Amino acid sequence: MAAVSEVRVETATARTLVLDVPGWPGHDAGQHVDVRLTAPDGYTAVRSYSIASVVAEHGAPTVGPGASTITDGDRIEITVEPVVDGEVSSYLAGVAAAGDELEVRGPIGGWFAWRPAQTEPVQLIGGGSGVVPLMAMVRARTAAASSAPFRLLYSTRRPQSVIYRSELERRAADGLPFTLVYTRSAPPGWARPPGRIDAALLAATTFAPDEAPTCYVCGPTPFVEAVADQLLAAGHDPGRVRTERFGGQS
Amino acid sequence: MGIVTPGFTGRRRDSSTDLPPGQYLTRDFPVLSAGPTPKVALDKWEFTITNETGDVHRWDWAALHALPTRQVTVDLHCVTRWSKLSTTWEGVALDDLFEGIETAADYASVLSYGGYTTNLPLEDLLDGQAWIAYTYEGDDLAPEHGGPARLLVPHLYLWKSAKWVRGITLTLQDQPGFWESLGYHNYGDPWREQRYWGD
Numbered sequence: 406m407a408a409v410s411e412v413r414v415e416t417a418t419a420r421t422l423v424l425d426v427p428g429w430p431g432h433d434a435g436q437h438v439d440v441r442l443t444a445p446d447g448y449t450a451v452r453s454y455s456i457a458s459v460v461a462e463h464g465a466p467t468v469g470p471g472a473s474t475i476t477d478g479d480r481i482e483i484t485v486e487p488v489v490d491g492e493v494s495s496y497l498a499g500v501a502a503a504g505d506e507l508e509v510r511g512p513i514g515g516w517f518a519w520r521p522a523q524t525e526p527v528q529l530i531g532g533g534s535g536v537v538p539l540m541a542m543v544r545a546r547t548a549a550a551s552s553a554p555f556r557l558l559y560s561t562r563r564p565q566s567v568i569y570r571s572e573l574e575r576r577a578a579d580g581l582p583f584t585l586v587y588t589r590s591a592p593p594g595w596a597r598p599p600g601r602i603d604a605a606l607l608a609a610t611t612f613a614p615d616e617a618p619t620c621y622v623c624g625p626t627p628f629v630e631a632v633a634d635q636l637l638a639a640g641h642d643p644g645r646v647r648t649e650r651f652g653g654q655s
Numbered sequence: 656m657g658i659v660t661p662g663f664t665g666r667r668r669d670s671s672t673d674l675p676p677g678q679y680l681t682r683d684f685p686v687l688s689a690g691p692t693p694k695v696a697l698d699k700w701e702f703t704i705t706n707e708t709g710d711v712h713r714w715d716w717a718a719l720h721a722l723p724t725r726q727v728t729v730d731l732h733c734v735t736r737w738s739k740l741s742t743t744w745e746g747v748a749l750d751d752l753f754e755g756i757e758t759a760a761d762y763a764s765v766l767s768y769g770g771y772t773t774n775l776p777l778e779d780l781l782d783g784q785a786w787i788a789y790t791y792e793g794d795d796l797a798p799e800h801g802g803p804a805r806l807l808v809p810h811l812y813l814w815k816s817a818k819w820v821r822g823i824t825l826t827l828q829d830q831p832g833f834w835e836s837l838g839y840h841n842y843g844d845p846w847r848e849q850r851y852w853g854d
Contacts (some may be wrong), residue, residue, distance in 0.1 A: 406658065442660040442845055450665050451677055451736055492666040500662045504811035507660050511849065516689050626686045633691035643769060648692050 532624025
């Protein structure tokens with residue numbers, strides 16, 4: 406049982422829902438929740454969404470970059486990009502409003518997760534709304550005052566589709582190595598012409614294989630397949646490449 | 656019935672179809688894997704069955720294809736809630752592979768190229784319930800769907816149908832596999848909606 410306490414506009418289509426979930430047990434960055442919607446006649450639909458927020462722990466900063474995304478114990482945030490014909494995503498990103506009740510189960514998934522005990526370099530590579538669990542990891546690193554080196558490579562279609570833009574720019578200014586890639590159209594004067602992530606870009610912007618990063622790759626299936634293949638071709642250990650794919654689902 | 660979500664009506668797809676609880680129909684074939692897709696060369700490929708005393712039976716690609724080819728049409732149910740109906744596969748029945756295997760074990764640990772593991776009772780692999788599949792809808796099985804060969808155990812959630820399968824080890828004790836150690840149900844019967852620990 407959860408209640409929507411706030412809806413934030415992220416882009417023209419994506420929304421962040423702040424959910425009050427009494428008794429929430431806490432979670433690791435990268436985990437997801439199952440959201441269940443029930444129609445008046447009893448029809449239900451359930452889909453999984455990555456959690457974008459981190460839960461405050463003792464000693465976590467309450468001011469500074471991302472402080473607003475460090476939620477108190479019973480509150481989580483999900484960011485939803487509607488998919489074509491998606492009955493749940495289109496409701497959450499288009500209809501849901503503060504005060505609405507829905508059902509939430511979680512946290513779920515323990516593999517595509519980052520925990521503060523990890524000290525190795527972390528390479529985050531996201532495509533589209535695949536940035537959501539990666540954002541949670543960046544926020545968790547700050548919340549835990551971790552000194553693990555992080556880098557983020559974020560591929561999206563066009564300037565208007567960048568989720569978390571202001572926070573990412575702020576974090577980049579604060580020292581997070583952050584590279585934005587546009588695949589369809591780029592702003593005037595953008596150095597790299599629109600196009601997908603390729604080997605040259607990976608070599609120029611991400612941790613090298615000999616730095617032994619753990620790589621987290623999240624996005625639509627073709628994106629993840631292509632990026633993971635390139636990471637292996639570059640010499641990354643397959644055991645250090647964790648993936649989360651979406652697509653074909655609505 | 657759960658709490659009603661204001662303004663939600665849903666799309667009602669194919670409500671006449673009998674699906675396991677909590678599943679919806681898809682016509683796509685989504686891909687879900689925890690890591691990169693391994694590329695396995697056929698001349699290096701092998702499949703083994705190891706019994707509880709350590710005896711190993713081995714098949715290379717040619718030996719696998721020398722066994723009778725079975726064609727099956729089955730429904731797939733993924734724990735992420737999609738179901739895909741009437742998918743057609745060709746491969747080898749586990750019953751044929753287990754012919755001549757001596758064992759008193761009750762459990763099977765399945766290992767894949769790339770390191771993935773899953774576990775299930777041995778009896779769920781026998782009696783026409785499981786195959787090593789190498790074609791899908793008439794074509795060679797694509798790497799992202801588990802090619803060159805994957806386990807197919809369609810009566811359990813699809814994570815049990817290990818992609819890129821390379822062997823089965825028989826054990827006297829049940830040994831939770833990859834997802835089974837990360838919060839997912841140890842058995843995974845879609846009709847009893849055994850998704851997660853505690854279901």
